[in-house]
Amino acid sequence: MFNPYSLDGKTILITGASSGIGKTTAIECSRLGARVVITGRNRIRLQETFDLLEGTGHLMITADLTNQDDVESLLNELPQLSGLVNNAGIALPKLFAFITNEEAEQVFKTNFFSPFDLLRGIIKRKKLIKNSSVVFVSSIAGTTITSLGGSIYGASKSALNGLSKALALELAPKRIRVNSVMPGMIETPILADSSIGEADLEADRKRYPLGRYGQPQDVAYAIIYLLSDASSWMTGSNLLLDGGYTLT
Amino acid sequence: MMSGRNIKYSILIKYRTMELNTFVKNFAEQFDETEATAFTPDTEFREIEEWCSLTVMAIIGMADDVYHVRLTGDEMKASKTIKDVYNCVKSKF
Secondary structure, rough: OOOOOOOOOEEEEEEOOOHHHHHHHHHHHOOOOOOOEEEOHHHHHHHHHHHOOOOOOOOEEEEHHHOHHHHHHHHHOOEEEEEEOOOOOOOOOHHHHHHOOHHHHHHHHHHHHHHHHHHHHHHHHEEEEEEEEEEEOOOEOOOOEEEEEEEEEHHHHHHHHHHHHHHHHHHHOOOOEEEEEEEEEOOOHHHHOOOHHHHHHHHHOOOOOOOEEEHHHHHHHHHHHOHHHHHOOOOOEEEEEEEOOOOO | OHHHHHHHHHHHHHHOOOOOHHHHHHHHOOOOOHHHHHHHHHHHHHHOOOHHHHHHHHHHHHHHHOOOOOOOHHHHHHOOEEEHHHHHHHOOO
């Protein structure tokens, strides 16, 4: 059966693969025939993801991408890649006036400077083959809408969107495509980071025209579209995945 | 006259206590339109006209900033008076 979304023969690196969107994306990529290279900070949870992958030949590399030595080590181990998913990210739901320098720096380190560092290293070492695809996991937060306490997280995602566009232009001559996905709220462990209670989350879910938060696979399949040859003519775009939230 | 060790101990006690009236002052500071006199330990904070989702987050921010305690939205929901919030923060202090 013909499948334009197949990832057969492709090697994909996914960051933040120990949980949430990254974990599900890695598993679904493997189901579509990709050889995946997964990375994350937590070796035990990364192993759990690894054990759920379908097929063989996958790689697992524990690394803290905010640590230069870890990034260097990861770059040395990487095979040639057909795709990269910059997914690792953290939230900081806190009113602006209370945010410390350290907290703001940590968010930017993880959400912006880690993908910056990693991708620069990958490009310099020519690890991305021709016709490969880079995907940034951005957000509707900061880029399209915002919320109380969303300043630094939103700022970091806006920064990613700017980076993504410029890279799409610079890497086009190499036939490397760069796109981002912009999810709304997704049911993942990142929700546990916030001080928002379950009752408030439940009320928030109802504000989505499609009546629910997203599931990690909702994002994974959009990422897969961008990684596959089906999106061969798509670069510099941002895929909105929000259950209709930004309509209202 | 206090010995060196006693002075150190008394300073340690001072920095480790959580004073109710100071907490009420810190609570009141998160409001811009409401008189400070409106805030007492027994004040039911939801009755304050200025109370809204922004002030909830401001109280959570203050608890983190001043007392290094993480308050959740559920804990705020379960509290009725400023003293309730104080007790919650104190239990984690």
